[in-house]
Amino acid sequence: MPDTKGLVIVNTGNGKGKTTAALGLALRAWGQGLRVLVVQFIKGNWKYGELKAAEKLGPDFVIRQLGEGFVKHAKANANADHQSAAQTALAIARAEIASGGWDLIILDEINYAVKFGLVTVSECLELIGLKSGQMHLVFTGRDARPELIDCADLVTEMRAVKHPYQQGVKAQKGIEF
Incomplete structure (x- = not known):
């Protein structure tokens, strides 16, 4: 049995913390x-706190924000932009892998990209x-496909128990972004 092995890790589920856990691992x-x-396959054009932190960590900790923002609430005519951005992110991921x-690559929100038909599960495999x-x-991302879960060495499912948004508390700087 080898002492070390490059792992395939999946953070999924409907709870908060998938990207946060991946970034903790990255740190x-x-x-x-x-x-x-x-x-980052979906996130784009927002200034998330992790982007500022990564800049300070130097060239061995890089975040590439390549998405067009949230797909779920996108206008119908924006789908081509999301598709193009996801395919660009996929090409960059292929080349970098x-x-x-790199020793660790996080494909943030790629499971969403699969869910919304921007990337295929076979491309992930x-x-x-x-x-x-x-x-x-x-x-990372909700709704990880069974084929991906089967290939993974470690799968963590975040489960929503309680969230401040349910009480009307909006996303907060330093917590959600």
Whole structure:
């Protein structure tokens, strides 16, 4: 049995914290000298706090925000923009995984991209096939497909129990973004 193995990790479920958990893992990895890349498939054009933090961590902790924003509430005519952005993110993910330049790559909200038909589950499985034996690859987002879950070494499902939004509290700086 090997001492180390590049893991495939899935953070899914309807609860809050999938990206947050992945970023916590990324911070831990960076602290141990690993090179970390986060490719964001949906998030775009918002200034999330993690972007500011990553800038301060230097070239071994990079977040690439490539999405067009939330797909669920997008206007019908914006779907082509979302499709194009997701395919660009997918191409970048392929190239970066194949490059071997990173120890941990997080494909943030890629499960949403699959759910909304912007990326296929077979394309996700292809990404797993591209990774080196030591690279860790993390997939985040609700509704992870069973095929992805079957391939993963570690799957965590976040379950919503209670959320301040249910009491009318809007998203807060430093907590949700």
